[in-house]
Each structure stands twice: as structure tokens, then as C-alpha cells.
Amino acid sequence: MPSYVVREWDKLAYGDNVGQIPVHFADQLATLARRARFAGKGGSGVLEHGRHALRARGVVGILAAENCSLEILPKIDVAAEEPVEKQNAAIRKRLIHMLAVALNLKLDLGSLTELAWQRETLLEILIRIFCDKLTEAVRKGMPRRYVEQEDDLSALRGRLDVARQFTRxxxxxxxxxxxxxxxxxDTSLNRIMKAAVSYLSRMSRSSGNQQRLRELAFVYAEIADISPSTLRWDDVVIDRTNRRWRELLSMAKLFLEGRYQTTTGGAGHGTALLFEMNTLFEEYVGRLTSRALQGTNLTVTLQGGLVSCLELEEPRRELFQTKPDILIRRNGKVTHVIDTKWKKLSSRIDDPKQGVSQADIYQMMAYGQLYRAPRLTLLYPHHPELKGKELDPVRHRINGNKAILETASLDVGNGKNITDRLQHLLMSDDCSD
Structure with a gap:
């Protein structure tokens, strides 16, 4: 089955040449993309179905139609001098790293060869990681728990059901x-794992992954088949006896529940595994911020605050509740508000405003007023065209106010010491009293 690759906000032209996609395949993928939750009212939130090309938007992942698939990779800057296949491999590594941080997973990627990173799609890599981790876990023993049963026996076992005894x-x-x-x-946890294996068997196009999934399906043959919509996630308790299953449960949620992504299906239509980069970048930076400030006198709240902009007097009611991406406090007082934006900043030489939207500035000024925060940061992904260094903030004083509003960028393409690098920004030039 032919597979195509495009990066977010880039175009994939129609045609039969290398780097192009036949029109009938493009039509299939565009139809599938319009059914995704991220498609929006106009249906073009994932792919723009143009006259001459498909154009990817701010959603990445896999669209797998009946006869073809399209992998959408994020705009993460990697070594431009490398061949495209190696660039794509590096981007897949960084994207999976972002997912691992956002989901609090510890993934061992050492078993994947460089050739696998270049040839396999993001979906197949995630499936392989899941299969390897699940295989290792079941070899150590599947989790079991005591389940209450009823039966009519010739000798007493357990306790007597008096009501049933004297009626039946x-x-x-x-x-x-x-x-x-x-x-x-036959527990809720094992039913979730079986549902994930069954679902991925329909998604995967890799012969190697299909073999791994068939072996796992045999292991789970005696576990009840439950549809993903009726799985009892709340019934699963992770404790010291089954904690090695924590990450597998998170990965199963990634595939089955749609925390960052959406999945669609249907006979003859295909499936999709999609991630909205705005949401993923926000969670990624939030998790890194929490790690960076561990052991300090600062505390981190993600998607908290919940202070409303307006308050009605009669009837008393609050309107326009706010939810900043990251709030940093010292002794209960907000000292820093951070909002992440998966957008491309411009160089200060090219544009003094750096392409920052007026709406984003107004939003941050509102946060500063409502939370009395002396420091406000708009954090963007870094790219080589920016003249300043990564995490080197551009600061502005808000007129009539002591608060500082700054823009900064984080290089997600460089995973080395990323927590330490972020800590340098967070701890530098504290503006609090």
C-alpha cells in the first residue's frame, strides 16, 4: 500500500511523480480527514483539499485510507543538510519524545534501528513500542485479581447465598x-490490553507488527472481548503489584481514548491517529516545567487558575473563566504565567512584533491583571531563522504597569538537557517582589 509524507503547513502536489500523490488517493485521504474531530466546521482543519495539492495544517499523525496512507509530521527543525529520510526519522524521534513526556512515559527506543526510524511511519513505530512493552510484561505474568462468582454445587464452596438457596x-x-x-x-486491565491489540491489528500495515499482534492476540484469547466504548477504565487500579503496567495503560489510552488524538473508522473508509500540536506542545512544556522546578520553592499548576474575567451582580455569576497553560507560584502567590503557542516566531530584524498576534498580547495582559503576575511569557518553538538564542527572552514593559511581558522560544528539536535549559529561563531574572 503506498504511503506518503508531508509536514504540517506544507503542500503535497497531485501527480504521479516522486513527491506527488495521485488525485484519487488524495480524494480518499481528504474524505477521511473531513471526518476527524479536528476537521472543524469547514472540514479543512486537518487537510486543505485544494485544486492542485493537499495542504497539511496544525495536526500531525497518520491518515490510513483503504488503499493508501498519509503521514503528517510536525515542523520541527532538524539538520537541513541531511537527506529527507533522515530528517523525517529525526522528526519522528522528537515527536515520540514529546508524546513520552506529555504522557509521562519511559520509553526505551534503543531497540529501533536507524533504518526503522526512516522506513516506518509514526504509527508503526508506536505500535512496535507498545507490542514490545506488552510482550515483556506478559512474559512476567498477566495481572490477576479475585472475581466473585456464583454457581450451584453439590458441596459448599465459599459462602452460601441464602436467598438464592431457598428460592431456587x-x-x-x-x-x-x-x-x-x-x-x-479476565480483569478490566487485561480487557483494555486486548481491546488495544485488536484495534491495532486493524490499524497496522506492517508485517512485523502484524506478527507481534497475532502473538499477543493468542495470549489474550481467553480474555473477554469488550468494545472500546464500554471499557471500564475507572475499574483499573495501579498499585505496587501491577505498576509495570502503568505505562502500557497510558499507551492504550493514547490509542483507544483519544487524549491528544482522534480516531475514526468505518468499513471502506479507513482510520486516523491524529495529534493537535498546540495541545501536545502545551502539555509537553507543562510537564517539563514541573520537572525543571522540582526541589525549588516554586510550585507549578497546569491548566489551572480558573479566575473569571467578569462578574455579574444580579444574578451573581462569573463569566469568561480563564485557564492559563502554566502558573508558577511562590508561597501561594503567582509570580509567573506562561502560555505556549505552537506558532513560528519571526526574527526581530524582520518584524519588531515577531509575528505575535494582538489577540495573544491582549490575552497575556488579561492574565497579568487577573493573577497579579509580575512576569508573563509567551513560549514558542525555536527555529534557526531567529537571530537570538534559544530561551533568550525578548522583554517588554507593559505601559502603566510594572509587569514584564516576554517572548521566548524552546528548541524541541534538541532533546539534550532540555529540562536544565528550561530551568535557566524559569529561574532567570525573577520579576516577583
Missing amino acids: HAVNPSRLACRFDVLSE
């Missing part, structure tokens, strides 16, 4: 209505 067996005392506990593998 009133005239047949040779049968005893028993209620007892059985140590079973």
Missing part, C-alpha cells in the same frame, strides 16, 4: 447456591 433450591437441597472468589485473568 427449596425442593432440591442436594444443590447448594454458592458464592465464592476466583483468581482470574
